[in-house]
Each structure stands twice: as C-alpha cells, then as structure tokens.
Amino acid sequence: MRDKAARTRSRLIRSAATEFAEHGYVRAKLSTIAADAGVSRGALHFHFPKKEALADAVEASAAERFTDVTGDWDESAAQSLSQAVQAFADLYRRDVTFRAGVLLSCEKDRKSTVNLVQRWEEYVTSAVAAAERGSPFSRSGAARHASSAIVAMTVGLAFLWHDNEQWLAESTVSGVWNLLPPLGGRVG
Amino acid sequence: MRDKAARTRSRLIRSAATEFAEHGYVRAKLSTIAADAGVSRGALHFHFPKKEALADAVEASAAERFTDVTGDWDESAAQSLSQAVQAFADLYRRDVTFRAGVLLSCEKDRKSTVNLVQRWEEYVTSAVAAAERGSPFSRSGAARHASSAIVAMTVGLAFLWHDNEQWLAESTVSGVWNLLPPLGGRVG
Numbered sequence: 001m002r003d004k005a006a007r008t009r010s011r012l013i014r015s016a017a018t019e020f021a022e023h024g025y026v027r028a029k030l031s032t033i034a035a036d037a038g039v040s041r042g043a044l045h046f047h048f049p050k051k052e053a054l055a056d057a058v059e060a061s062a063a064e065r066f067t068d069v070t071g072d073w074d075e076s077a078a079q080s081l082s083q084a085v086q087a088f089a090d091l092y093r094r095d096v097t098f099r100a101g102v103l104l105s106c107e108k109d110r111k112s113t114v115n116l117v118q119r120w121e122e123y124v125t126s127a128v129a130a131a132e133r134g135s136p137f138s139r140s141g142a143a144r145h146a147s148s149a150i151v152a153m154t155v156g157l158a159f160l161w162h163d164n165e166q167w168l169a170e171s172t173v174s175g176v177w178n179l180l181p182p183l184g185g186r187v188g
Numbered sequence: 189m190r191d192k193a194a195r196t197r198s199r200l201i202r203s204a205a206t207e208f209a210e211h212g213y214v215r216a217k218l219s220t221i222a223a224d225a226g227v228s229r230g231a232l233h234f235h236f237p238k239k240e241a242l243a244d245a246v247e248a249s250a251a252e253r254f255t256d257v258t259g260d261w262d263e264s265a266a267q268s269l270s271q272a273v274q275a276f277a278d279l280y281r282r283d284v285t286f287r288a289g290v291l292l293s294c295e296k297d298r299k300s301t302v303n304l305v306q307r308w309e310e311y312v313t314s315a316v317a318a319a320e321r322g323s324p325f326s327r328s329g330a331a332r333h334a335s336s337a338i339v340a341m342t343v344g345l346a347f348l349w350h351d352n353e354q355w356l357a358e359s360t361v362s363g364v365w366n367l368l369p370p371l372g373g374r375v376g
Contacts, residue, residue: 026215106351117351145363149341152355152364156344157336163294163305167340175333176340179369 009047011037013061016054017100025055025107055104056113062101063114065091070123077130078183084127085154088120089173092158093165102158121151131183142181149180197235199225201249204242205288213243213295243292244301250289251302253279258311265318266371272315273342276308277361280346281353290346309339319371330369337368 015036019028030051034044048054069087071080091098098116105116125147132143153176160167203224207216218239222232236242257275259268279286286304293304313335320331341364348355 024212106347108350117348141363142367145360145367148345148355148360149364149367152341152344152348153337154344155347156340156342159294159343159347160305160340162296167336172333172336175329176337179330179333179337180367 005047008037008039008043009057012039012044012047012054013057014097016048017058017061017097020055020058021096021100021103025051025104026109030054052110055110058097059101059104059112059114059116062098062104062116063119065095065098066101066116066119070119077127081124081127081131081150081183082177084123085150085177086170086173088154089157089168089170093161093168117151117155120154121147124150128183146180146183153177153180193235196225196227196231197245200227200232200235200242201245202285204236205246205249205285208243208246209284209288209291213239213292214297218242240298243298246285247289247292247300247302247304250286250292250304251307253283253286254289254304254307258307265315269312269315269319269338269371270365272311273338273365274358274361276342277345277356277358281349281356287346305339305343308342309335312338316371334368334371 012033015033016028018036019033023029028051030044031041033054034041037044048057069084069091071084092102101114102116104110105112105114105118128143128147128150132146157167157173157176166172200221203221204216206224207221211217216239218232219229221242222229225232236245257272257279259272280290281287289302290304292298293300293302293306316331316335316338320334345355345361345364354360
C-alpha cells in the first residue's frame with residue numbers, strides 16, 4: 001500500500017512538472033495534472049492539498065537531481081565546473097522535473113522553497129573561487145565577472161532553448177564555454 | 189483632434205507595455221490598461237479592437253527603440269557591438285516598452301510580429317562576422333560561438349535582472365563583456 005501511494009505521488013509530481021513547465025505556475029491546471037497522472041481529483045487532493053504543495057514537491061525533486069550536477073570537486077575545481085555546466089544544460093534539456101524546478105524558481109507569483117537559479121549561482125561562485133585561488137586571474141575582480149558570465153550564459157542558453165533546441169546542444173554549450181578564459185591561472 | 193488621438197494611443201501603448209511586462213500577455217488585463225492610461229474601455233477598443241493589436245503595437249514601438257541600439261557600424265564593428273551590448277542592457281533596464289517587447293517575443297501564447305530576440309541575434313551575428321573578417325579568430329568556427337555567447341549572455345543577464353537589478357548594472361555588463369575574447373583579430 002505504501003508503495004502504491006509512493007508511486008501515485010511520484011506520478012503526480014511528474015505530471016505537475018510537465019504542466020508547470022508548459023504553462024507556468026498560475027495557469028497550470030490541477031485537473032490536467034490529475035488526469036495526466038491517471039488519478040482522481042480526490043487522490044490528488046489527498047497527496048497535495050494545494051497547488052503550492054505540488055510546486056514545492058516539484059522543486060524538491062528538481063533539487064535532488066541538481067545535487068548530481070553540482071557534486072563536490074576533487075582535484076580540479078575548473079574541470080568540475082566545466083562538467084557541471086554541461087550537466088546543467090543536459091539536465092535542463094532532458095529532464096522536465098529539473099526544468100520545471102528552474103522555471104518555478106523564476107516565477108514571481110509564488111515564493112520558491114528551493115531557488116535553483118540561486119543555488120546554481122552559489123555553486124558557480126564557489127567553484128570559480130576554488131579554481132582561481134592563488135591564480136593571477138583573481139587579482140582583477142575577474143573571478144566575480146567569471147561567475148556572472150557563467151551563470152548568465154547558462155540561464156540565457158536555457159531560456160533560448162525553449163525557442164530553438166540548438167541553444168543547449170552539446171556543441172553550442174562547449175563552444176560558448178571554451179570562449180571563456182580558462183580558469184585556474186592561465187590568464188594573466 | 190488627431191493629436192489627441194495620437195496621445196491617447198501612445199498612452200495606451202505605454203500602459204499596455206507596463207501590464208505585459210508585469211503579468212505577461214495572457215494574464216494582462218485590458219481593464220487595467222485602460223484605467224492606467226486614463227481612458228474608457230470604449231476608447232481602448234476604438235484604438236485597439238483586440239489585445240493582440242495592443243501587443244503588436246507594443247512590439248512595433250519596442251522595435252523602433254531597438255533601432256537605436258543596433259545602428260550601422262562605422263569603422264569598427266567590434267566597437268559598435270560592444271556599445272550595442274551596453275545599449276541593449278541599458279534599454280532593457282530603463283525602458284518598459286522595450287522590455288515588454290522583448291518579453292512578448294518570448295511568449296509561447298502568441299505569434300510575435302517582430303521577434304526582438306531574433307533581431308538581436310541577427311544583429312550580433314552580423315557584427316561578429318564583420319569584426320572577424322579576415323582575422324585568425326574566424327578560422328575555428330569561434331565566430332559562431334562568439335555570437336551565441338553574446339546573445340546567451342545578454343538574454344541571461346536580462347532574465348536574471350528581474351530577480352536582482354545588479355545583473356544589468358553597467359559594471360556587470362562590462363565585466364562580463366571583457367571576459368570574452370576581443371573581437372577583430374587579437375585571438376589566435
């Protein structure tokens with residue numbers, strides 16, 4: 001029984017992610033989410049008394065996936081960051097729950113419980129700082145600009161992807177990434 | 189009389205821009221737009237029979253402003269592009285009509301008559317091509333990536349600005365811009 005409830009819950013989260021990603025938080029319809037998950041409105045209400053609770057669950061689920069993107073860095077923070085950028089792009093492209101979580105983070109109409117864009121910014125800032133430690137690059141305040149550039153670039157590519165999928169193609173992401181000065185000391 | 193009609197029309201476009209920028213196309217309310225412009229619903233309807241017509245007028249008005257950003261380049265395409273990036277950021281920040289036009293271009297719920305994001309992409313691509321002509325930079329296909337990077341960054345910064353105005357501060361935009369390889373041949 002608990003298994004069945006968990007499966008229903010997880011189907012609802014996925015349907016909600018699809019609906020939120022497509023129509024945004026305000027316009028998302030609970031009836032569509034229930035129908036798409038193959039459950040009654042009553043069952044939806046049992047698991048998620050309010051739309052807000054569903055959005056929170058989608059964000060929490062997206063945040064779990066996000067942890068895979070932003071694992072700890074081992075030897076090279078620069079290398080980890082480069083992989084994280086590709087992983088972020090890849091996850092946004094392929095995973096509707098992650099995408100919905102990012103989009104929900106940007107909604108003005110609700111208070112986000114887990115702001116994924118902010119988390120991404122924090123991760124990038126830490127990774128750039130770790131990569132730049134002791135390098136000549138860190139002199140000029142360029143580390144801060146490098147973080148801003150990486151966050152703006154990834155968010156911009158994700159946003160543009162909705163219009164044309166090429167924007168998050170691996171070749172686009174790596175081409176854009178390679179234009180940035182290498183992190184970790186090779187820039188004077 | 190014609191002057192009065194033109195002024196009313198222009199007030200309606202500005203109110204519509206504010207409402208579209210704040211709530212998006214679908215949720216924007218004609219009653220708010222009319223009230224905000226200080227005209228009756230009948231007068232709004234006289235000038236713009238449908239919401240679609242209002243959105244088209246906002247886009248057209250935004251496109252006019254955009255022309256100032258993307259003037260022809262004289263001697264240095266790279267220099268013009270650098271100025272255009274700052275001008276785009278500045279206009280997005282300060283001018284609600286331009287902002288509304290860009291946001292309307294990205295709406296899935298309507299067909300844009302003037303897609304400003306696409307126009308920006310076309311401008312950037314041409315300027316990068318002009319800047320790179322004959323330079324060693326053009327060898328590697330990096331010109332295409334440079335265009336993608338510039339478009340993604342500007343769009344990303346504009347998007348992030350809604351959450352925190354620092355993202356379009358002049359120092360952020362120039363800091364990020366300066367990280368990109370100089371256009372026009374200094375990159376091997």
